[in-house]
Amino acid sequence: MTDPGPILDLIEAFRRSKTMFAAVNLGIFDGERPSGAAMDRLLEACWALGLLEKRGEEYMNAPVADEYLRRSSPRTLSGYIRYSNSALYPMWGHLEDAAIEGEPRWKQTFGSEGPIFAHFFKTDEARRDFLMGMHGVGRLSSPAVVEAFDLTHFHHMVDLGGATGHLAIAARARYPELKVTLFELPEVIEFARERVGDEVELVAGDFFTDALPEADLYAVGRILHDWSEDRIRGLLGRIHDSLPARGGLLIAERLLDEDRRGLVSTHMQSLNMLVCTEGRERTLGEYDSLLRAAGFAEVRGRVTGAPLDAVLATKP
Ligand SMILES: C[S@@+](CC[C@H](N)C(=O)[O-])C[C@H]1O[C@@H](n2cnc3c(N)ncnc32)[C@H](O)[C@@H]1O
Numbered sequence: 001m002t003d004p005g006p007i008l009d010l011i012e013a014f015r016r017s018k019t020m021f022a023a024v025n026l027g028i029f030d031g032e033r034p035s036g037a038a039m040d041r042l043l044e045a046c047w048a049l050g051l052l053e054k055r056g057e058e059y060m061n062a063p064v065a066d067e068y069l070r071r072s073s074p075r076t077l078s079g080y081i082r083y084s085n086s087a088l089y090p091m092w093g094h095l096e097d098a099a100i101e102g103e104p105r106w107k108q109t110f111g112s113e114g115p116i117f118a119h120f121f122k123t124d125e126a127r128r129d130f131l132m133g134m135h136g137v138g139r140l141s142s143p144a145v146v147e148a149f150d151l152t153h154f155h156h157m158v159d160l161g162g163a164t165g166h167l168a169i170a171a172r173a174r175y176p177e178l179k180v181t182l183f184e185l186p187e188v189i190e191f192a193r194e195r196v197g198d199e200v201e202l203v204a205g206d207f208f209t210d211a212l213p214e215a216d217l218y219a220v221g222r223i224l225h226d227w228s229e230d231r232i233r234g235l236l237g238r239i240h241d242s243l244p245a246r247g248g249l250l251i252a253e254r255l256l257d258e259d260r261r262g263l264v265s266t267h268m269q270s271l272n273m274l275v276c277t278e279g280r281e282r283t284l285g286e287y288d289s290l291l292r293a294a295g296f297a298e299v300r301g302r303v304t305g306a307p308l309d310a311v312l313a314t315k316p
């Protein structure tokens with residue numbers, strides 16, 4: 001008999017995710033201890049998952065939960081978890097329809113229509129959870145992304161759709177001479193201002209329609225995976241037109257293996273993009289084709305080992 005372990009594990013996987021989502025949402029890792037027999041079961045399950053420890057009758061955060069699940073921790077991933085719980089988890093419930101129709105599931109799940117980021121930013125709380133979600137994962141990746149290539153010869157980087165500025169901050173830390181500008185939708189700029197201080201210039205605008213601030217290096221982190229190929233071609237063309245000769249474009253995305261087999265986490269992200277955006281994840285070869293079609297050359301990719309990989313393309 002073949003070991004059924006992998007199947008049994010996958011049957012249970014969503015229960016484990018949802019247990020952590022519920023505990024984060026109920027404030028368990030912020031010290032909340034709602035009472036009741038059912039609540040005790042949730043606490044025990046978190047203990048079994050290694051998220052809580054027990055001293056006598058008292059539960060306390062395990063170190064990993066204290067660092068990444070407590071909301072006030074500087075490294076918290078609670079924004080991403082809250083947004084996964086409220087938006088992604090219900091939409092993944094319609095994965096079959098997403099696969100059949102190739103369309104995101106906002107209308108089917110929440111009855112809402114309109115542009116993608118209007119869904120993510122539906123309420124102040126939803127926008128905050130989404131942006132803090134980007135921030136939590138971005139902080140784990142951006143130091144590796146700016147380290148992946150030698151960027152010392154660039155003078156001014158504009159991070160397009162830079163959210164809370166984690167990439168801008170990592171770039172300033174690694175290349176103190178580099179001037180850095182963050183370009184974002186107007187509704188995100190104030191949120192970014194609270195996080196980047198005065199080292200990073202902020203410009204409000206729409207990267208599909210407004211003039212891009214002048215730069216010799218643009219960055220797009222988790223932007224290309226949000227959009228259809230037509231939109232990507234338009235955006236890459238605009239970036240290419242705005243760059244001087246030898247200017248660069250730094251991309252932070254997860255790279256699929258060239259044979260498309262792995263990584264599992266990248267395939268999960270690609271399905272995630274299917275349920276909530278117009279986009280998908282790609283191989284370096286696919287990015288290379290899109291970038292060369294837009295006029296770039298010397299496309300190089302690096303698998304960083306962090307949650308996001310890096311691609312650097314140069315304008316001839
Ligand atoms: C998936 S998030 C990635 C954020 C950030 N680059 C990161 O990696 O954490 C996409 C970002 O693009 C921004 N964005 C979406 N459409 C935009 C547009 N038309 N112009 C400028 N920014 C946009 C959103 O506000 C959001 O912060």
